[in-house]
Every structure is written in structure tokens, then in C-alpha cells.
Amino acid sequence: MPTPKGKEKELTDPPFEKDEKEELEEIRKRMDVMLKYEEDLAILQSKLDMLSHDVEYLTFHSPSLLRAQSKVKQDPLEAARSNDGEQEINRLKSGTQNLLHHNGTGDITSDKRLEWNAKNWCVFFGIVITAGVGIIFEEIVRQGNKKSDADIPTSEEVKEKIKKMVFMRANENENDFWKDVAQFAEENKLNLADMVYFTQYIQSTFPLTEQFLWNKLQDKTDIVNLLKNEYRKENSITALFILLPTITYNNSPLPRCIAASCAQLAMSDLANALDN
Structure with missing residues (x-):
């Protein structure tokens, strides 16, 4: 006995099947959004942790504390x-x-004067000037005068x-x-x-x-x-x-x-x- 056309459609394509697919697709989309949100949240948390560390570090080394370094501490x-x-x-x-x-x-001025003097002495004696000449010259002077390096900042x-x-x-x-x-x-x-x-x-x-x-x-x-x-x-x-x-x-x-x-x-x- 042939099946009526309306009945055939109902059996091969139930009315709830389309709604179920749409619902599953919607769930997948929501899950994708949640996953992306979690990734963004993890990145944001990482940045906040870094910022918190920087703030803690800057607070730990506050300007007022750093200014106190050149004076003898008396608690x-x-x-x-x-x-x-x-x-x-x-x-x-x-x-x-x-x-x-x-x-x-x-004393930056003093340091620059020392470097200038060192370079000019080297030029006078025909020595090739390199980046370390000022340091070498200073060390020679200090050794000659039996001075330590205690006053070098x-x-x-x-x-x-x-x-x-x-x-x-x-x-x-x-x-x-x-x-x-x-x-x-x-x-x-x-x-x-x-x-x-x-x-x-x-x-x-x-x-x-x-x-x-x-x-x-x-x-x-x-x-x-x-x-x-x-x-x-x-x-x-x-x-x-x-x-x-x-x-x-x-x-x-x-x-x-x-x-x-x-x-x-x-x-x-x-x-x-x-x-x-």
C-alpha cells in the first residue's frame, strides 16, 4: 500500500531534526566563544600578573627609599x-x-674631567684611544698613589x-x-x-x-x-x-x-x- 506523500516526508525528515541541529550548532558556537574568552582571560591574567609584579617592584624601590641611599642609615x-x-x-x-x-x-663632572684628561694624555704620548683608556689611565694613577677604588661610584x-x-x-x-x-x-x-x-x-x-x-x-x-x-x-x-x-x-x-x-x-x- 503506497505511503501518502505527507507521511513520507514526516518519516524521512522528522520535524524536530532541524531544530536539534540548530541547537547543537548554537551550543558549538557558544563553546567556541567561551574557549576564546578563556584564552583571552588567561592572556589578560598573565598581563595583570606582570603588571602586579612591576607595581610591587616599583613600590619596593620607592623614590623616597632610593633618595635615602646617600645618607648613613639610623633606624x-x-x-x-x-x-x-x-x-x-x-x-x-x-x-x-x-x-x-x-x-x-x-660626581659626573669629575668623571668627565678624568676621562678628558686621560684621553689627552694618551694623545700626547701617541697612544691609540680606546673605550677603556680612561679606566686604564685612572687605574695607573691610583696604583701610583696607592689608592683603592673606594671612591669610584x-x-x-x-x-x-x-x-x-x-x-x-x-x-x-x-x-x-x-x-x-x-x-x-x-x-x-x-x-x-x-x-x-x-x-x-x-x-x-x-x-x-x-x-x-x-x-x-x-x-x-x-x-x-x-x-x-x-x-x-x-x-x-x-x-x-x-x-x-x-x-x-x-x-x-x-x-x-x-x-x-x-x-x-x-x-x-x-x-x-x-x-x-
Whole structure:
């Protein structure tokens, strides 16, 4: 018995089939949109993370903090019951201030004059001028006068490396932190004057959160002398910073700010002694 034309159409092409296909296509389109949204969201999150890191880094190194680098740091929460030893502490601070002045300000006019003089001397003697002539000439003058390089400003490149290193290691425990400082100094061939700047930066970045009280100021001087003696044993900055986190006061480790201050006074005194 032949099937009516209307019935044949209903059996071969059910009325719901087209709606189902359209619905599935719509679902696929929505899924594609969601996937694209998730990809865009992931990219945006990545950019936000980078921006957050940059903001955190810039906040960590605020302009007011950076301006403080050329002045001797005195944490307001550091105090002493007795001023016994104050004269020696003031002497050490004065020597530190001299080094920080060169590192913090850097006399560009003087540097340019030195470079100009070096080049003219080389021309006078018929020496071919290269990019390193100013440095070589300066080194010759310093060796002749038995001067150290303590008054040469730390380069901006090194200062930027110091900032990044401190930022990346901020949450380390004291042993690991000072070990990394020692390694950083060795890898970057930093001298005593560079480390005076370095420790100044550490003090500014990690101020005391509670009062630190010396029984007498002479106690701080004793720690400074201990660090100086450790340096002299091997003529090594690394040795000084390996010893630093092992020093305790009143049965407690030195806070990072105080440890940096002691190390700074020791290294500035060692650097200044090279020119005397």
C-alpha cells in the first residue's frame, strides 16, 4: 500500500531534526566563544600578573627609599642603654658617610674631567684611544698613589642588579639571605665600597619592626671588629657574610637591618683603611 506523500516526508525528515541541529550548532558556537574568552582571560591574567609584579617592584624601590641611599642609615628603633663606645661608632659612621656620598651622588663632572684628561694624555704620548683608556689611565694613577677604588661610584648597572637581587630574596631566612648576598658579591666582583652601598640598601628595605636595644654601643663596635677580623683572615667579603648570620646578641640572631648596619660599618672602615 503506497505511503501518502505527507507521511513520507514526516518519516524521512522528522520535524524536530532541524531544530536539534540548530541547537547543537548554537551550543558549538557558544563553546567556541567561551574557549576564546578563556584564552583571552588567561592572556589578560598573565598581563595583570606582570603588571602586579612591576607595581610591587616599583613600590619596593620607592623614590623616597632610593633618595635615602646617600645618607648613613639610623633606624629609629635601634637604641642603647649606655652610650659607652659612642665615639667609635660616630667615627665609623663618618667614614661610611664619605663612601655613600660617592656612591649616592657620583660626581659626573669629575668623571668627565678624568676621562678628558686621560684621553689627552694618551694623545700626547701617541697612544691609540680606546673605550677603556680612561679606566686604564685612572687605574695607573691610583696604583701610583696607592689608592683603592673606594671612591669610584658603584655603576647604575650594578645598583640595579642589587635592587633586583634584594627583591627576589626578600622572604628568605637569614642564613640563606646572607649566603646569597655573599655569592652575589663574588659573582659580580663587588668591592668593599659596592658592598657599603649594598648594605645601605638592605637597611632601607628591611627596617626594624620592633625596638632593638644594645646594652651599650661598644657591643656593636665589638661585632664590627669581629667582622673586620674575619674579612682580614682571607681578604674575603664572602667570609664576612658567611659569618654574619651566625652572630647572636642576647641569645637571638641579629635582625637583618642590624646585621646589615654592622657589616656596613666594618666594610667602610676596611675600605677607608686602604687609603691611609
